Amino acid sequence: MKPSHFLVRLNSADCITLFGLLFSAIAMVCALNQQLLLSVSWLFLAMLADALDGIWARRNKLVRAFGRYLDGFMDQLIYLISPAVVLYLSGFDGYWSLFLLLMIACGSIRLSVFNEVGNIEGSSGLSYLGMPVFWSLFILSAYLLLRFVLPPLSGYLLLSVTLLLFSIAMLWRRPFYKFKHLSVIIGITLSGAFTFFWLHFRGFCVV
Template identity: 35%
Template structure:
């Protein structure tokens, strides 16, 4: 009887942390994406950002399905998102093309990260009423990452303009219905 009680408690504890483990997988993949980007492995960085997006998608689903949503999980998710969909995509696009612009390229790379952090902070203190205010950082990060494929085909100024648009879209007041 004792062993089964211990096993039941262990399973409950693991189940309660499953969403956080997926969130930490998101953070880990984003962290590795940054490291690979810094070492000029941009294609691998791109792949890791998209894998982080999958982990991010499933952490929320698991938390809701298992009814284990917590304030800690919400904060951890935002901290992971700034790494995986703020810093990692910004660095990928900077390394891929924006570095050619010198100071403006660097400025708008950092501006994107700052807007993403602002967007996440605003999300964390707002009521979730079925809508997002501004473009979610996950969507902005995935769009920036996806644009990496177009670097050989589109003039470089497009990417500077795109980062500006994504930045302002994250902090804008427009509403998007959650899906």
């Protein structure tokens, strides 16, 4: 095969992975325009792309080291940087943002370990070693929904404790459940995307 002029040839799984970059970029633009609920809906779509790329790669024998590294970079953007930006812009700033830095640091370490060891065998089949970073999106979603009923200070305190425990759990040496059924993954991600799209277009906002 003739050598490529470029560093790498992207396959179809890599292209699905890069949809996560596109959706995350749209989410960041929405967040910077204070459309926080709409931003979360785009992150759920990025989560869907992140889930589908691995499934597609395994089914079509496209698994390779480059894909794992690319996926790890996208995970960092989708589940660590983007949620941190949304939370910061929601008012979780100042000293509170130290918990965001902790989440990003622990999540980055966990993703680096995952690139080395991958999934592990648990009691229910393939599992994650350490709590997976994608739970940050569920934490972000729950926090924004609770902000409709909680005063800001109560929300900040609850989020601080949650992020602290989440950061510790990401580095905890124990198996964590891995979603395995495609129908469940699609159902969760599309339900999340639809819910936050609906809240945004119904005029709800986080104050």
